[in-house]
Amino acid sequence: MTSNTGTSTNFTFACKLSELKPNVPLSIEVNDRFVVLAMLDGTVFCIEDICTHDGGTLGDGELIGNCLVCPRHGAKFDLRTGDAMCMPATEGTLSHEVEIRGEEVFVQLKDN
């Protein structure tokens, strides 16, 4: 695995690495917020579980390539960066840093 490993502080446990299946998004609650995790080519990425178009959730969306597709209106977000890739979303969603510590996934939640 070419993963983003480390031991920085301010990271919060998110899930076991074994819970992540390649190319299958996982929506989970971390510190009272919902995020989407996904493993792409062996690297784990995390974005806020909010579609910036309608403010709804992305967790049920389909993963196409590196993009998570909003299940309601089809907006696409790059899981690696949070960037909005097509209309109707015009702004990216938050992207959070991920650390793998052994068999556990930790995330550092951004506020802005």
Added chain:
Amino acid sequence: MSTTMARSETVAFDQAGFNGFLDRRIDPVWVTQARKDAWTAFETLGWPNPRDENWLRSDLRGFKLSKYSPTNETESQSIATAPVRLNVGVELAGAIRSENGLVTSETLDPAYAAKGVVFGSLSRCVRDHAELVKKHLHAQIDINSDRFAALQAAMWTDGYFLYVPKNVVIDKPLHIHAAMGDGSADLSHTLVVLDEGAEATVLYESSSATPAAAGFHCGGLELVVGARANLRYVGLQDWGSNTWHFAHKRASVGQDANIQWTIAAVGSKFAQVDQRVALIGKGANSHVNGVLFTRDRQHLTYNTIQRHSATHCTSDFLYKAVLQDRSRTVWRGMIKVDEGADKTDGYQRNDNLLLSDNARADSIPGLEIKADDVRCTHGSTSGRVDEELIFYARSRGFTRQEAIRMIVTGFFQQIFDRITIDSVREALGAAIARQVRQYD
């Protein structure tokens, strides 16, 4: 079977918890039966569907009912730190205080009691004044509308009842304060009934023991305004910043009657409020003001319906929201005009002022008109603070925070001008001023 439960014992909102709740209650048979019917509805209904238009923009995944327990009537409550604001400097006709949804004190000026006014604990009034309560309790709220309505109808712990007889005028406000402890639940219900020609002013406010308190409020409010009656109702919601707030609020307004209803919301982590005003008598008039001020990651949703069912009625809804940080408001308003409700004059407006790039306001006004001769208008605006105004204020010696506070106050002024009670204007102004962050 032991009926005394230690606080540490886990009691949940489940069948066992409901059975224990019924065992502790001293309710008339008709109330118990209504509770059982509502509990059946609660068990039958699923959690709100996120595809449902009313819940589409509300993320309930973080809400865990299992984190909360029904308030135990056999335990004493003591929440001295919850702030009270609306009664400062006001001469009151009566007051009720509740803690975790249980009434702990109630007073009413004997002069009004002598005129037949009833003001006190709903639990007591369903026993002592069943003839006044039975007809109206949960008459306006459909217990099948969602799971929260059903739960509240099944397990309302206590609440507040006001009855004002025909042509009796209460010329001083009545005050209600609902206090909630950290991590507690409040399932109280408010029922206000004004008979023909009656008049009253009710100031209701809710607050938590600490600013960051967690909690679960699942409330109901029913206002019944009889023919030619006048009701002024003010509600200030200031729950702790980790509180989940769900409420169904209803009003029915009779012939030539008036309601002036002000809702202010500054607290809670998440709020989902379903507010409806039904104009059921010819010439009924409703004036609804909404003030929302949010911060952090607060999410407040207000679904409002102003329903015209009779001719010559007027309704005027004005909601204004100021948003900071990553907070979000959703306002979805609907004017419904029934067939035959001619000469209707309906108005609704929602204005949003965003103080941050990351705040979000969804505004969805709507009209559903089945009559021919009506005037219905609606509008909505959303925008950022004008930097030129801030620059001007700073050039006159004000800090950025002072400038923003002035702009926010000015934004709400249109609503303050519609509030005729000084203490309410001052309390809302102070609550808003406290919310304004220090900006760079």
